[in-house]
Amino acid sequence: MRTGLADPGPTDWEVVIGLEVHAQLSTRSKMFCGCPTTFGAPPNSQTCPVCQGMPGALPVVNRRAVEFGIRTALAFKCRVNPACRFARKHYYYPDMPKNFQISQYEEPLAEDGSLDIEVDGASRTIGIERLHLEEDVGKLLHEGTLETARASLVDFNRSGVPLMETVSKPDLRSPDEAAAYLKAFRAVLVYLGVSNGNMEEGSLRCDANVSLRPRGSRELGTKVEIKNMNSFRNVKLALEFEVRRQAQALAAGERIVQETRLWDADQGATRSMRSKESAHDYRYFPEPDLVPLTLDRVWVEELRAGLPELPRARRARFVAQYGLPPYDAEILTQSRALADYFEAAVREFPKPKIVSNWVMSELLRELGADDERAIGSSTITPVRLAGLLALIEDGTISGKIAKDVFEKMVRSGEDGPTIVRREGLTQVADAAAVGAVIDRVLSENPKAIEDYKRGKTAAAKALVGQVMKATGGRANPGVVNRLLEEKLSKI
Amino acid sequence: MTGRPIHELTEAYRRGETTPTAATEAFLARIAKLDGELGTYLTVTREAALRAAADAEARYRAGKPLGPLDGAPLVYKDVLCTRGVTTTCGSRMLEGFVPPYDATVVERLAAAGAVMLGKGNMDEFAMGSSTEHSAFKPTKNPWDLARVPGGSSGGPAAAVAAGLAAGGLGTDTGGSIRQPAAFCGIVGLKPTYGRVSRYGLVAFGSSLDHIGPFARDVTDTALLLRAIAGADPRDATCLTAAVPDYAATLAQGVRGLRLGLPDEYFIEGMDGEVERAVRVAVDVLRGLGAAVERVSLPATPHALATYYVIAPAEASSNLARYDGVKYGLRVAGAKDLIGMSSRTRAAGFGAEVKRRIMLGTYVLSAGYYEAYYGRAQKVRTLVRRDFDAAFARVDLIVAPMTPNVAFKLGEKEDPLSMYLNDVFAVPADMTGLPAISVPCGFSAGGLPIGLQFIGRALDEAGVLRAAYAYEQATPWRARRPSGA
Numbered sequence: 001m002r003t004g005l006a007d008p009g010p011t012d013w014e015v016v017i018g019l020e021v022h023a024q025l026s027t028r029s030k031m032f033c034g035c036p037t038t039f040g041a042p043p044n045s046q047t048c049p050v051c052q053g054m055p056g057a058l059p060v061v062n063r064r065a066v067e068f069g070i071r072t073a074l075a076f077k078c079r080v081n082p083a084c085r086f087a088r089k090h091y092y093y094p095d096m097p098k099n100f101q102i103s104q105y106e107e108p109l110a111e112d113g114s115l116d117i118e119v120d121g122a123s124r125t126i127g128i129e130r131l132h133l134e135e136d137v138g139k140l141l142h143e144g145t146l147e148t149a150r151a152s153l154v155d156f157n158r159s160g161v162p163l164m165e166t167v168s169k170p171d172l173r174s175p176d177e178a179a180a181y182l183k184a185f186r187a188v189l190v191y192l193g194v195s196n197g198n199m200e201e202g203s204l205r206c207d208a209n210v211s212l213r214p215r216g217s218r219e220l221g222t223k224v225e226i227k228n229m230n231s232f233r234n235v236k237l238a239l240e241f242e243v244r245r246q247a248q249a250l251a252a253g254e255r256i257v258q259e260t261r262l263w264d265a266d267q268g269a270t271r272s273m274r275s276k277e278s279a280h281d282y283r284y285f286p287e288p289d290l291v292p293l294t295l296d297r298v299w300v301e302e303l304r305a306g307l308p309e310l311p312r313a314r315r316a317r318f319v320a321q322y323g324l325p326p327y328d329a330e331i332l333t334q335s336r337a338l339a340d341y342f343e344a345a346v347r348e349f350p351k352p353k354i355v356s357n358w359v360m361s362e363l364l365r366e367l368g369a370d371d372e373r374a375i376g377s378s379t380i381t382p383v384r385l386a387g388l389l390a391l392i393e394d395g396t397i398s399g400k401i402a403k404d405v406f407e408k409m410v411r412s413g414e415d416g417p418t419i420v421r422r423e424g425l426t427q428v429a430d431a432a433a434v435g436a437v438i439d440r441v442l443s444e445n446p447k448a449i450e451d452y453k454r455g456k457t458a459a460a461k462a463l464v465g466q467v468m469k470a471t472g473g474r475a476n477p478g479v480v481n482r483l484l485e486e487k488l489s490k491i
Numbered sequence: 492m493t494g495r496p497i498h499e500l501t502e503a504y505r506r507g508e509t510t511p512t513a514a515t516e517a518f519l520a521r522i523a524k525l526d527g528e529l530g531t532y533l534t535v536t537r538e539a540a541l542r543a544a545a546d547a548e549a550r551y552r553a554g555k556p557l558g559p560l561d562g563a564p565l566v567y568k569d570v571l572c573t574r575g576v577t578t579t580c581g582s583r584m585l586e587g588f589v590p591p592y593d594a595t596v597v598e599r600l601a602a603a604g605a606v607m608l609g610k611g612n613m614d615e616f617a618m619g620s621s622t623e624h625s626a627f628k629p630t631k632n633p634w635d636l637a638r639v640p641g642g643s644s645g646g647p648a649a650a651v652a653a654g655l656a657a658g659g660l661g662t663d664t665g666g667s668i669r670q671p672a673a674f675c676g677i678v679g680l681k682p683t684y685g686r687v688s689r690y691g692l693v694a695f696g697s698s699l700d701h702i703g704p705f706a707r708d709v710t711d712t713a714l715l716l717r718a719i720a721g722a723d724p725r726d727a728t729c730l731t732a733a734v735p736d737y738a739a740t741l742a743q744g745v746r747g748l749r750l751g752l753p754d755e756y757f758i759e760g761m762d763g764e765v766e767r768a769v770r771v772a773v774d775v776l777r778g779l780g781a782a783v784e785r786v787s788l789p790a791t792p793h794a795l796a797t798y799y800v801i802a803p804a805e806a807s808s809n810l811a812r813y814d815g816v817k818y819g820l821r822v823a824g825a826k827d828l829i830g831m832s833s834r835t836r837a838a839g840f841g842a843e844v845k846r847r848i849m850l851g852t853y854v855l856s857a858g859y860y861e862a863y864y865g866r867a868q869k870v871r872t873l874v875r876r877d878f879d880a881a882f883a884r885v886d887l888i889v890a891p892m893t894p895n896v897a898f899k900l901g902e903k904e905d906p907l908s909m910y911l912n913d914v915f916a917v918p919a920d921m922t923g924l925p926a927i928s929v930p931c932g933f934s935a936g937g938l939p940i941g942l943q944f945i946g947r948a949l950d951e952a953g954v955l956r957a958a959y960a961y962e963q964a965t966p967w968r969a970r971r972p973s974g975a
Binding site: 053057059284 | 852
């Protein structure tokens with residue numbers, strides 16, 4: 001993935017990044033018509049005259065989308081404007097049925113907010129310039145590649161799906177900060193339930209403005225817009241590449257050209273898409289088919305009062321209330337579903353760090369931290385996880401066995417005690433039984449005994465391993481250690 | 492039968508003197524006989540009309556007509572979407588376009604029992620004042636076949652004047668209902684912006700587009716308006732105010748009404764016959780008990796220029812969707828998508844439409860927006876303030892509808908002189924105020940002249956009442972074009 005560009009060496013440049021994030025809102029119907037927004041339906045099955053841009057069709061604002069926009073704006077501490085307005089943004093593209101997009105321009109829904117991020121333990125506040133609502137476009141499908149296609153087909157199912165665009169201030173100072181911003185941003189959206197934040201499905205899309213300036217300078221350098229970064233990883237890689245590219249150009253005395261560049265994940269490079277000269281003139285003007293939207297203060301305050309606990313606050317609480325390391329708290333609060341899961345499990349099994357370890361290592365191996373739906377519908381419910389941990393706690397099974405049981409629970413959908421009972425996995429703590437196994441192991445490994453006597457303590461560990469193996473991992477490790485030590489000392 | 496107003500026709504249905512089917516057949520026969528010459532229809536929906544007429548007839552037989560419009564044979568301007576019926580906007584671009592839905596107004600008239608005879612000819616995308624810009628054919632003025640019927644709703648206006656429909660619907664963005672009504676000697680009303688839903692009206696200038704009725708007389712106008720007006724959840728700019736029974740208040744007269752005669756509506760170069768007819772009409776109103784005083788609407792001279800910034804700007808945006816991708820014309824042979832759209836737009840739009848798209852694109856472009864579109868919106872506010880100030884003193888404005896009578900086909904080749912024809916019409920579009928044109932006499936050459944009333948926002952009732960008082964006091968509505 002690393003590219004041919006050499007590191008330009010010790011840098012004198014400060015990186016300046018601003019992000020524009022488009023999030024699909026999880027409303028049931030589209031932004032300006034009643035069509036459903038479900039992902040993956042047969043092409044053009046979720047369309048009507050409005051979202052197909054038929055002559056004579058008119059838009060009507062989806063109140064729910066406005067509500068989602070306001071809630072997000074409040075979560076980002078934005079000023080929600082008492083009145084806002086939609087505007088038409090013009091450009092020709094066959095996936096956009098009206099050849100203009102209804103968006104917001106001079107009078108957005110909300111302005112001047114912020115989002116706190118943390119990178120390497122240091123916290124920074126990133127400004128948010130504005131937040132506005134708009135409609136999505138359709139999707140163009142080509143027969144073959146774009147260059148060789150004999151025909152192109154257009155699917156308007158996505159046309160008119162509500163989008164929320166949020167523009168950060170150019171406050172980000174590294175690709176890592178940009179990635180952290182995007183993660184924190186996504187977490188807030190998912191917490192609010194206004195978007196599923198799924199980057200693979202395109203529910204969350206991110207463009208970046210990147211520029212470099214001599215460290216200490218207050219002026220901004222020439223910015224380059226980067227598009228087509230469709231995963232968190234690609235955002236970081238693309239920005240790292242672009243920073244290197246610009247630093248190298250500047251070091252070579254070249255001027256940065258203001259342009260739009262596309263991230264090519266296969267090549268691991270950004271490439272020029274269009275220059276400023278050929279940039280679109282969007283010919284914005286207020287959408288005459290919609291009256292200005294005035295927002296009732298009472299409604300906005302109701303929405304403010306109804307905001308859930310947000311990721312950052314929850315993370316701090318997890319550290320304070322459960323005594324978790326910040327790293328654990330960070331991971332567990334990435335999604336509302338996961339944090340809810342953790343808290344539900346802790347209610348049943350009140351040893352937070354143990355629950356955290358199991359959630360982070362075992363549960364997330366199966367599910368993925370940001371898969372809200374999977375977490376919500378997992379067969380390993382918080383109660384079942386707590387039940388399994390209780391079996392370890394009371395000595396019924398060992399931690400190692402518990403991990404096998406966990407995997408069996410995932411596959412079979414049964415609870416822990418059922419599996420343990422059926423498969424006879426109950427831990428052997430009976431001194432006589434364990435002692436008999438130890439005697440047999442010792443008689444079979446005279447060399448290990450010799451080594452031990454000559455002072456090689458590692459030999460004892462090997463013997464413990466043998467005993468555990470011989471009992472199928474069921475022997476209580478504490479009992480094995482104690483008995484083995486006793487027996488060795490007697491030999 | 493084809494010469495009677497709707498309210499008389501449906502009264503005759505009720506009394507059993509004639510039937511919706513007989514009337515519809517009579518209109519269809521007359522269309523077949525005369526429309527080859529007049530060119531008022533782009534589509535005649537014969538079978539659907541006869542079916543609708545038969546349904547209406549059944550209701551009358553059962554003694555349960557839907558109301559005063561049940562069985563009324565109407566023509567709709569071809570800019571209104573009609574489900575299953577070609578809607579072209581007078582453009583090659585939409586030749587063969589069949590909308591999958593009805594405009595709200597079409598739906599409402601159907602629910603009132605109206606019989607659609609067909610779709611009326613128009614200037615392409617409603618851009619023009621003569622109907623010569625129809626991509627398919629010009630419409631001729633039934634009073635003089637060498638002259639234009641006005642535009643852009645020339646087809647429906649001429650059809651109603653010639654007895655090829657009992658009434659109809661047009662649209663008015665810069666005078667396109669009232670100017671052809673004046674030229675054709677019928678009544679045309681442009682309601683308050685938002686009074687009638689625009690859903691299904693193929694947009695030209697969204698903030699200026701209005702749908703309104705054409706009729707033989709003011710009573711029909713009131714009936715048609717009541718049927719189409721009112722809140723519509725599909726149009727966010729539609730007003731929710733209750734719709735009054737306009738016909739019920741028509742006869743209240745003008746006694747005690749204060750009428751304002753604006754100085755700026757009597758301009759140099761205007762036709763002396765028109766000015767005289769209007770001044771005589773004002774005397775008639777005075778005689779009926781109205782108080783007439785001079786008012787000033789000083790921003791009027793700027794209204795037209797401003798209109799030609801705002802309307803093209805919105806048109807350039809609204810017409811962007813015609814790209815050959817989804818519906819209507821697609822020109823084959825392009826190598827890529829951009830080529831397909833460019834070729835389609837080059838072939839599909841006529842010269843006047845292209846002129847306005849270019850004008851509109853220019854005034855919205857970066858660096859010019861404030862100087863043109865931004866400034867035009869400010870002037871629009873000034874025009875509105877003029878009217879607000881006038882309406883503090885008077886109840887209605889009374890004025891000429893046009894500076895001249897119908898001109899000859901091909902006479903106004905210079906776009907600017909064509910645009911000037913709408914100088915008295917445009918302010919009501921710019922302000923969204925309700926306005927009506929009612930016949931007020933004839934030129935020596937036998938061409939109709941129109942009198943305009945402009946009212947306060949949502950005062951359609953006042954506008955109709957004044958027009959009715961004038962109409963009842965004068966003989967003009969009895970006169971029919973010689974061919975009709």
